[in-house]
Amino acid sequence: MLGGIWGLFALALLGLAAPAWSLITYTDEQRETIVELVEQLEKRHYAKLEYDDLLSSMHLDNYIDSLDGGKMYFTSADLAEFERFRNAMDEELHAGHLEAGFTIFNRFQQRLEARLSGIIDTLPARIDAMDFTVDEDYRLDGEDRDWATDLAELDNRWRLHIKNQVLSLRLAEKEGDDIAEVLEKRYRNQLNRVKQYNHQDVFQIYANALTELYDPHTSYLSPRRSENFNINMSLSLEGIGAVLQLEDEYTKVARIVPAGPADKQGELRPSDKIIAVAQGEDGAFEDVIGWRLDEVVELIRGPKDTTVRLQIIPGKAATADMRQEITIVRNQVKLEEQSAQKEILEIPAADGGDMIKIGVIDIPAFYIDFDAMRRGEDDYKSTTRDVKVLLDELQDEGVEGIIIDLRHNGGGSLQEANELTGLFIEYGPTVQIRHSSRRVWRDGKRARTPYYDGPLLVMINRLSASASEIFAGAIQDYQRGIIAGDRSFGKGTVQTMLPLTEGQLKLTESKFYRISGDSTQHRGVVPDVTFPSMFDPDEIGESALEHALNWDQINPVRHRRYGDIAAIVPDLTRLFASRSAKNPDFVYLEDQVNLAEEARSIKTLPLNEKARIAMREEQELKALAIENRRRAAQGKELLTSLEDAEVEDSAPLEETGEQTDEEALEEADDASDVLLGEAGQILADALRLRQQSIAQHTPVLVEEN
Numbered sequence: 001m002l003g004g005i006w007g008l009f010a011l012a013l014l015g016l017a018a019p020a021w022s023l024i025t026y027t028d029e030q031r032e033t034i035v036e037l038v039e040q041l042e043k044r045h046y047a048k049l050e051y052d053d054l055l056s057s058m059h060l061d062n063y064i065d066s067l068d069g070g071k072m073y074f075t076s077a078d079l080a081e082f083e084r085f086r087n088a089m090d091e092e093l094h095a096g097h098l099e100a101g102f103t104i105f106n107r108f109q110q111r112l113e114a115r116l117s118g119i120i121d122t123l124p125a126r127i128d129a130m131d132f133t134v135d136e137d138y139r140l141d142g143e144d145r146d147w148a149t150d151l152a153e154l155d156n157r158w159r160l161h162i163k164n165q166v167l168s169l170r171l172a173e174k175e176g177d178d179i180a181e182v183l184e185k186r187y188r189n190q191l192n193r194v195k196q197y198n199h200q201d202v203f204q205i206y207a208n209a210l211t212e213l214y215d216p217h218t219s220y221l222s223p224r225r226s227e228n229f230n231i232n233m234s235l236s237l238e239g240i241g242a243v244l245q246l247e248d249e250y251t252k253v254a255r256i257v258p259a260g261p262a263d264k265q266g267e268l269r270p271s272d273k274i275i276a277v278a279q280g281e282d283g284a285f286e287d288v289i290g291w292r293l294d295e296v297v298e299l300i301r302g303p304k305d306t307t308v309r310l311q312i313i314p315g316k317a318a319t320a321d322m323r324q325e326i327t328i329v330r331n332q333v334k335l336e337e338q339s340a341q342k343e344i345l346e347i348p349a350a351d352g353g354d355m356i357k358i359g360v361i362d363i364p365a366f367y368i369d370f371d372a373m374r375r376g377e378d379d380y381k382s383t384t385r386d387v388k389v390l391l392d393e394l395q396d397e398g399v400e401g402i403i404i405d406l407r408h409n410g411g412g413s414l415q416e417a418n419e420l421t422g423l424f425i426e427y428g429p430t431v432q433i434r435h436s437s438r439r440v441w442r443d444g445k446r447a448r449t450p451y452y453d454g455p456l457l458v459m460i461n462r463l464s465a466s467a468s469e470i471f472a473g474a475i476q477d478y479q480r481g482i483i484a485g486d487r488s489f490g491k492g493t494v495q496t497m498l499p500l501t502e503g504q505l506k507l508t509e510s511k512f513y514r515i516s517g518d519s520t521q522h523r524g525v526v527p528d529v530t531f532p533s534m535f536d537p538d539e540i541g542e543s544a545l546e547h548a549l550n551w552d553q554i555n556p557v558r559h560r561r562y563g564d565i566a567a568i569v570p571d572l573t574r575l576f577a578s579r580s581a582k583n584p585d586f587v588y589l590e591d592q593v594n595l596a597e598e599a600r601s602i603k604t605l606p607l608n609e610k611a612r613i614a615m616r617e618e619q620e621l622k623a624l625a626i627e628n629r630r631r632a633a634q635g636k637e638l639l640t641s642l643e644d645a646e647v648e649d650s651a652p653l654e655e656t657g658e659q660t661d662e663e664a665l666e667e668a669d670d671a672s673d674v675l676l677g678e679a680g681q682i683l684a685d686a687l688r689l690r691q692q693s694i695a696q697h698t699p700v701l702v703e704e705n
Contacts, residue, residue: 023106030203031096032501037207037220038093040498045214046436046508047549055213056090063104063209070142070248072157073111076149081107093210101206102199109194116191119162123187124180130163132609138164139604163607171612172323182287190290204503215508216545217495222503239301240308240328242268243410249290250275253315254540255410255463258364259338260331267326270463271315271539274300278309281327285311302330315539316596322616338364340383342390344399345680350688358680359394361387362405366412366420366467383412384419391423391452401455401683404471405676407485411466418443421474424452424481429557430474432513433494440513442557444474453562455690456481457683459676460525462535465489466512472525473514479561482572482686483525484679486533490542492521493549511549517556521549528569529576529682531675532593536600568689575685576678584633585674591626595619 038051049055060082068074085092085100092100119126138160139145148154162183169179200222207220241260244251250273262268276285277299288296300308310326340363346355363383372380387404394402411417418430422445430444458472458481469488475481494510512520522542535541542548580586599619606612620642628638 024102024109024197024199024202026098026102026199026203029502030098030199033203033503034093034098034207035096036500037211037505040500040505040507041211041214041218044436044498044507044509045218046493046511047214048436049214051090051093051210053087053090055210056088057086058213059089059210060086060100062213063101063206065143066205066209067105067108071145071147072142072154072161073108073115074147075151075154076147078107078111079147098203098206102202105197105202105206109197112194113191115158116187116194119158119187120184120191123162123184126159126162127166127176127180127183130166132163132167132170132607134608135611136160136163136607137604138607141603160607164605167607167609167612170609171616186287186289189287193290193292193295200502211505213547215493215547215549217491217493217506218508219506220500220503221506239297239330240268240310241331244274244293244297246293247273250313251288251291251293251296256408258408258410261328265326265328267324268310268312268328269315270535273313273315274310275313275323276311278311280307281309283309285309304331306330315536316534316599338367339381340364340386340390342394344394344397345403345677347680347684349684356401356684356687357397357399358401358403358683359391359397359399360403360405360676360680361390361394363387363409363420365409366414366416366471368413368416382419383416384423387420388423395452395454400687401457402452403457403459403676403679403683404481405459405679406464406468406472407459407461407675408463409465409468410463410489411468411491414443414467414470417467417470418445421445421471422449422451424456424475425478425562426451426560428478428559429515431470432515432517432554432557433510434513434554435510440554442515444515455683455687457679457686458483459679460485460488460527461531462486462489462533462537462540464525465491469520469525470512470514473516473518473520476525476528476565477514477516478559479563479565482529482565482569482682483527484529484682485527485531485675486535487526487530487537487541488520488524489540490520490522490524490548490551492519492542508549513554515557515559517553519551519553521551523551528565529573531678532590534589534593534596536596538600568686571689572682572685576682579681580678583674583678584630586678587633588626588630589674591629595622595626598622 042050051059064074064079064082082100082104085104089100092098142157148157165183166179169182174182204220204222211218211220240262241257242253242262243255243257245254246252253268253270253272253274255270256263256268274296275289276287277296278285279302286299288299300310302308307327307329310328312324312326314322314324340361342362343360345358345360347358349356366383368382369380373382391402414431421430425445427445427448429442432440432442434440456475458475460468460472460483464472464485465488469490469492472483472488476483492512493508494512495506496509498505498507514520524541524543536544538544606615624639624642627642631638
């Protein structure tokens with residue numbers, strides 16, 4: 001028998017004090033829409049999956065998971081009731097019946113409203129009753145636990161959940177009354193949103209629980225959400241320039257748009273979680289935990305030149321207690337600001353001779369001004385045109401090799417990826433595209449024209465995707481240049497939009513393949529020389545997405561090889577490992593990677609306040625030790641706290657004289673880009689090996705299977 005506030009809460013869940021709610025029902029238009037959607041999935045999706053009993057069973061599990069992934073609302077008794085739908089949903093949807101989806105959702109809404117109402121009514125008393133000297137743990141990921149057998153077990157899960165939230169706010173220096181106010185407002189907002197759910201919302205969740213089984217880029221958009229709601233919502237127009245997604249009750253940063261406001265500001269990172277948003281320099285923060293993605297987007301968007309402040313939990317944080325405030329001035333991402341840019345690195349020669357000049361071309365995105373091109377303008381902007389100009393300028397300046405920097409380049413125009421490859425090969429195919437009909441067509445450089453034939457290196461990282469992977473893969477397959485960095489994103493699919501009776505279906509219809517026959521899907525492009533990565537592959541990349549299409553192969557294309565990069569990769573890797581082990585900045589980067597991996601491995605958090613503080617202090621001491629190891633290697637004075645580093649880092653901005661803060665930040669970024677410096681060293685090594693005739697090869701033909 002439950003007593004106290006938790007016993008009263010259990011009675012509310014049993015219906016004795018449940019809030020009023022009404023059933024949500026579906027429409028005839030939605031019946032037509034679901035029949036069309038299933039038909040299009042079966043006929044046109046690349047995976048060629050039939051919606052049968054097996055997929056029906058998976059649909060049920062995925063739908064329940066999309067509603068209650070943390071297993072905080074349903075009990076095992078609810079799940080037993082839902083079993084009757086397991087092998088019946090395929091027949092239902094083919095016939096235009098939606099009973100399963102709406103029945104399960106109505107039960108979920110009932111549980112959710114009762115739970116949130118009970119929390120709001122008893123929250124102050126719960127907080128007062130919490131004892132933070134007791135040794136208890138909070139489980140961060142609830143997906144692996146079993147469904148609760150009864151309400152008492154659910155009550156305990158919620159007790160620990162709320163206790164963790166209270167402790168996080170306490171350690172973020174919130175006062176007792178403020179904590180209750182923040183949480184009450186958070187749960188009241190969530191309750192209001194739950195009550196606003198309608199048949200379009202339910203249909204979209206139910207439909208997407210099916211489309212996600214085909215692949216993560218196939219999705220249904222309801223009429224009301226077609227423009228504003230997408231799992232990968234872009235804020236590039238009069239916003240901060242970020243791509244966001246939902247993860248549990250948090251809004252997570254998936255990608256930063258190159259040359260956008262967030263990118264220029266420099267503090268927001270992929271995997272950061274946005275927990276509150278404030279308007280202007282002094283507006284009050286609005287807690288957005290538990291909000292829908294489109295609502296968070298609307299709060300972050302705003303007119304150009306206005307300020308938005310974000311409160312985030314850094315992606316590398318070990319606990320949710322670590323908070324950071326970021327101020328960003330909204331703006332539009334301009335095409336000219338995403339243009340390719342050049343610089344020259346001067347790399348010391350191994351024999352102590354003259355510096356080796358390496359040209360760097362940074363390409364933030366694959367862009368083209370289609371409108372200007374269609375109007376017949378001679379000077380329309382495009383990636384290839386801009387890079388061609390920069391290539392010529394760098395050669396005139398006497399560079400001995402070129403680095404193409406595609407880090408953080410999320411793709412763009414496929415045409416430009418093909419055209420850009422043509423600047424580095426004489427002629428030949430660039431990419432293969434395989435349709436769901438299994439027809440394959442090829443694209444590339446069709447005419448023999450002059451090209452840059454000097455030493456080449458392409459830098460990629462986990463955020464290099466789509467068109468970036470096509471270019472990097474082609475350079476690698478032609479053995480035209482060295483690929484250095486981290487394994488790329490692995491986005492190797494093509495989507496099309498299909499209108500339905502209500503809403504639209506974004507459907508994966510084709511797949512990209514390299515000329516070697518390898519897909520870029522899932523696996524991405526594997527670099528020849530691998531750098532450490534700050535991006536967790538379990539969090540970022542195609543392989544981190546559930547139900548992503550697999551990597552596979554088709555027949556290769558007859559193509560020329562311009563060298564034998566594979567022959568010198570062992571030497572390049574050996575030289576790189578030896579050099580980087582002595583580079584304080586590189587060792588610092590590796591230490592940061594290891595610390596982030598350690599933080600991500602934490603599965604439970606202590607709810608004993610002293611233990612939680614000790615855990616946080618241990619992480620801070622490890623970060624301080626990493627910083628001091630670098631400073632000792634550089635001959636600098638050691639720090640006593642991380643705050644000292646923050647003060648020191650800010651000092652140059654206060655003493656810049658005529659230099660602007662933005663210029664100082666840019667210089668700091670350039671100085672800290674140890675990976676670019678290492679890429680320059682690798683290309684210099686390749687030049688030296690080439691001069692020693694180790695990498696001189698005769699072009700060969702690879703026969704098509």
